[in-house]
Amino acid sequence: MNSFVRVLDRWLALRNRVLSSPGFQRWAASFPLTRLIAQRRARALFDIVAGFVYSQVLFACVRLDLFAILSEGPRRLDELSDRLALSPDAARRLLRAAASLRLVQSLDGERYALGTLGAAMVGNPGIAAMVEHHHMVYADLADPVALLRGEARSRSLKDYWAYVDAEAPASADADRVGGYTNLMSESQQFIADDVLDAYSLKNHRCLLDVAGGDGTFLVSAAKRWPHLRVILFDLPAVAERARARFEREGLADRATAVGGDVLRDPLPEGADIVSLVRVLHDHDDAAAQSFIAAASKALPSGGTLMVAEPMAETPGAEPIGDAYFGFYLLAMGSGRARSPRELDAMLRAADLGQVRQLAPRRPFLTQLMLAQRGSGAEC
Numbered sequence: 314m315n316s317f318v319r320v321l322d323r324w325l326a327l328r329n330r331v332l333s334s335p336g337f338q339r340w341a342a343s344f345p346l347t348r349l350i351a352q353r354r355a356r357a358l359f360d361i362v363a364g365f366v367y368s369q370v371l372f373a374c375v376r377l378d379l380f381a382i383l384s385e386g387p388r389r390l391d392e393l394s395d396r397l398a399l400s401p402d403a404a405r406r407l408l409r410a411a412a413s414l415r416l417v418q419s420l421d422g423e424r425y426a427l428g429t430l431g432a433a434m435v436g437n438p439g440i441a442a443m444v445e446h447h448h449m450v451y452a453d454l455a456d457p458v459a460l461l462r463g464e465a466r467s468r469s470l471k472d473y474w475a476y477v478d479a480e481a482p483a484s485a486d487a488d489r490v491g492g493y494t495n496l497m498s499e500s501q502q503f504i505a506d507d508v509l510d511a512y513s514l515k516n517h518r519c520l521l522d523v524a525g526g527d528g529t530f531l532v533s534a535a536k537r538w539p540h541l542r543v544i545l546f547d548l549p550a551v552a553e554r555a556r557a558r559f560e561r562e563g564l565a566d567r568a569t570a571v572g573g574d575v576l577r578d579p580l581p582e583g584a585d586i587v588s589l590v591r592v593l594h595d596h597d598d599a600a601a602q603s604f605i606a607a608a609s610k611a612l613p614s615g616g617t618l619m620v621a622e623p624m625a626e627t628p629g630a631e632p633i634g635d636a637y638f639g640f641y642l643l644a645m646g647s648g649r650a651r652s653p654r655e656l657d658a659m660l661r662a663a664d665l666g667q668v669r670q671l672a673p674r675r676p677f678l679t680q681l682m683l684a685q686r687g688s689g690a691e692c
């Protein structure tokens with residue numbers, strides 16, 4: 314152990330002894346210069362303690378369609394009690410809880426309107442879809458220690474994500490892929506906008522989206538760039554849905570969907586840019602590296618690989634990568650959030666170089682990395 318590490322360890326031990334002392338906590342909470350910091354820390358800790366309950370308040374609002382009701386305009390308690398099919402007392406309890414979380418806003422005369430966060434929910438239906446599917450996350454995380462020890466009995470997420478642990482994922486039928494494909498589609502829109510705002514496809518000819526779900530990302534890209542040809546690759550039952558979607562969107566002349574298994578079948582050729590959007594993080598290292606290798610192989614020399622997904626160690630959003638995705642993916646049974654540094658190394662191992670990171674608008678939702686095929690040596 315070097316002397317810097319020894320000094321750091323001693324400093325941490327001293328700091329933590331002081332912070333954990335009830336006497337210091339009382340003093341810090343009342344001394345004018347430390348009061349604000351102490352309050353903020355205590356609040357942050359209590360928010361973690363209460364986080365599950367906050368999430369359940371949101372879950373109840375979503376289940377009862379409260380935000381859709383309030384998007385019609387402010388409503389009185391008695392009206393809301395009828396529409397939510399809750400007693401007035403229960404409705405008041407829910408509305409007050411939601412108001413404390415800025416999901417709704419309490420007005421004079423026991424009226425309620427959308428709060429700032431509730432209004433944001435209305436604008437992003439993908440968040441409600443995420444919240445709805447969280448009942449499986451809660452079931453799987455009911456005993457987090459058992460989960461960490463590999464002893465958890467609940468496996469709702471493993472069943473939901475049909476390709477996890479599947480011997481032949483390509484044989485999953487439409488019913489098995491329908492749930493997660495809808496969820497991905499609903500939550501894709503704001504990701505697509507952020508990615509396409511951060512990186513222009515003006516100078517690309519053909520975009521291949523690997524594991525592209527029902528094509529929501531490609532539809533956004535094709536609509537934004539009318540010169541662009543797009544190809545989607547996903548499991549056959551998912552690709553089938555994308556094909557139908559391209560038809561409905563009037564894009565069939567420049568959008569194709571190909572079904573197969575990335576780990577077994579060759580990817581379509583002809584694209585000068587390949588995207589992996591929210592794909593690598595839900596695969597373990599060996600499979601993720603194989604996805605990157607397949608994507609790299611599908612590109613011509615100088616072609617571009619785009620990786621867009623939430624990443625670990627994102628400044629200001631560490632809990633999303635390391636806590637949320639860390640535990641979600643553990644329950645799902647596959648994958649982990651990787652830091653840009655880790656992804657950089659994986660890209661370079663697949664003959665991709667000139668790796669660069671761009672900053673989309675909401676890096677906690679997705680980060681963006683780009684690399685060039687055949688320039689691995691030019692680090």
Ligand SMILES: C[S@@+](CC[C@H](N)C(=O)[O-])C[C@H]1O[C@@H](n2cnc3c(N)ncnc32)[C@H](O)[C@@H]1O
Pocket residue numbers: 476482490497498501523524525526527546547548551573574575576589590591592595
């Ligand atoms: C988390 S979803 C992301 C979907 C889409 N890219 C998005 O961001 O909305 C992962 C996708 O990978 C697909 N997938 C998983 N394993 C695959 C495999 N071995 N071959 C082809 N697609 C696969 C799934 O069907 C699913 O559509």
